[in-house]
Amino acid sequence: MRDLLILGAGPAGMAAATEAARLGLSATLLDEAEGPGGQIYRAITTGGASRAPLLGADYMHGATLAKDLMASPVEQIFTATVWDIAKSAEGVTLTYSRNGQAAQITGKTLLLVTGAIERPVPIPGWTLPGVMTAGAGQILLKASGILPERAVLAGSGPLLYLLAVQMARAGMPPLALVETQSTRDILRAAPLLLPGLRGWRTLLKGLGLLAELRRHGVRRITAATDLAVLGTDHATALRFRAQGRVQEIACATVMLHQGVVPNTQATRALRLDHQWLPRQRAFAPVCDASGATSAPGIYVAGDGSGIAGAKAAADAGRLAALTIAASLGHLTEAARRAQSRAPAARLSAERALRAFLDTAYPVPEAVLRPADGTTVCRCEEITAGQIRNWGRKGAMGPNQLKAFGRPGMGPCQGRSCALTLTELLAETHGSSPAEIGLGRIRPPLKPVTLGELASLHEGDTPL
Structure with missing residues (x-):
């Protein structure tokens, strides 16, 4: 039995695994991707790093996390699709499929670092071919160096600025950036700016992206409403209302974004307590500052416990690993507190601007x-x-x-x-x-074949 199982190899998972190994825990990291990085640092150990000039300095922070992970004794199981999580008096058992075979692994504790998923953007025409999320566009760029032609970015949130800049750097700028947030939203968020200035680095990065968009001549349209994708068999245009009139932009691709929300599939399957986050208009598992949840021995960290970004996720992972190590007797409480101060301070600074951002980039009622x-x-x-x-x-x-x-x-x-x-x-x-509330989640968490079920040894099946 392992001391710690970690589900997810994004920034929180990589940092937690490396920290756990440093503290002497036997840890196993599982992820369904081919390597570490998660969505934010996708392909960081393969082709993604070669595209650093396009993706930016923030993306390359993932290379350090991945290098430290690879140098650690942590057991790493990639291309592993976890489809059942079962808690017992002995610990937590994960059932997963890999290369067509199902297997199980048990740990004394479990850290869920499943990250975020993009909020759905249900507007007319969003199911047409040629429509994707902004996150999907980033995956194409990071994993394959591919960008869609004649694309319009639409919605709200800083990720749209980042993707637009990356596209412009690649020589394929979007036709336009159609934003739903307005000056009124920014003014409403203004009182939250001063308390958020501890996160000034994030603010400066955002202002830098906007300045670069202007240098590249990317067209920005704000306060857009009534968004709809036009087309019969494929997206052909984005229609919207702005500046007092209905407008259309002909295009071949529409990339939508209205922020990200915690991925709660695993935490809901475990029946953990959840809470509603009014500003983020999403649910997240209830946890304390160390990531401990309502179920003993189960922890959460990173954006899966509340959206705060990649750097915050890494420090949240470190804090969770320190607490888990202390709970298993690998660290004294005094040592845990002392070693937690630096990551806790960085985490607090990274989260400081979140209330401002959530208020400045609200999700339109027409999307909700x-x-x-x-x-x-x-x-x-x-x-x-x-x-x-x-x-x-x-x-x-x-x-x-x-x-x-x-x-x-x-x-x-x-x-x-x-x-x-x-x-x-x-x-x-x-x-x-x-x-x-949200609907009940039952296993399997991902599709599983009869062959994979049959490959489990007798008595191992969770069903």
Whole structure:
């Protein structure tokens, strides 16, 4: 049995694993990617590093984390898709598939560092070929050096600035950056700027990206509303209202973004306590400063516990590793406190600007609670109007919706629609998303074949 299992090899996972090894813990790191880095540092040990001039200095911070991880004695299992997590008196067992075979591994403790996922952006036409998220565009660039041609970026959030700059550096700037946030949003966030100045480095980076966009001549349109992707078999244009009139931009690709939210699939499957984050309009697992959750022996760190960015995630991972080491007797409490001061201070500074950013880049109500004709569950092709209708007929929460249809029950298991379902039911019943909650998650967390199930030894199957 291992001392610590770590699920996720992004910045939090890499930092936690390296710290755990330094403290003498036997640790195993699992991730479904081919190597370390997570989404933010994807392909950092392969082709991504060669694209450093395009991706920027922040991306290269991942190279240091990955180098330290590779030099450590941590057991690393990549291309491993974890599809069941079971807690017992002995510890926590992960069941995963790799190369067509299923296997299990047990640890005394578990650190979930599953990161963030992009918030769904259900607007008319978002299911058309040629429409992707901004994060998907970044994955193409990091992993393959590919960028779509004739692209429009639309939505809100600093990631759009970063991607637009990266595209411009690559010689393929977006046709336009269509933003939903307005000057009014920035002014509303202004009182939160002074308390957030401990995160001044993040603020300067954002201002630098905006300045570079101007130098590249990228067209910016703000306060856009009524966004819709046009096309029959493929995206052909983005339509929106701005400056008092309806406008269209012909394009071949639309990349949408409205921020990221914690990936809670694993924490919900474990029935951990969760809380509603009003500013981020998302749920996150309840945890203390060290990442300890409502279940003894299970910890969370990084953006999976609340969005704060890659540098914050790394320090959160280190803090969790220190606490886990102390809980297992590898570190005294006094030593844990002493060694936690520096990462805790850095983490606090990284989080300082978050309230300002969340307020300055709000998610439009039209995205949170889309019009009746808009598809919200892509897997089952269910519209917002159907969800509202089922709510009026008696569905009080996402679990009750399953008596009327199959929203959230497709291959993505609600990853693309769960928050939208909650928002629509909250609107229908005049309640808050916190009261509505999220749907129940059951294993397998990812699709699994009968062959993979059969490859488990007798008595090992979690089903």
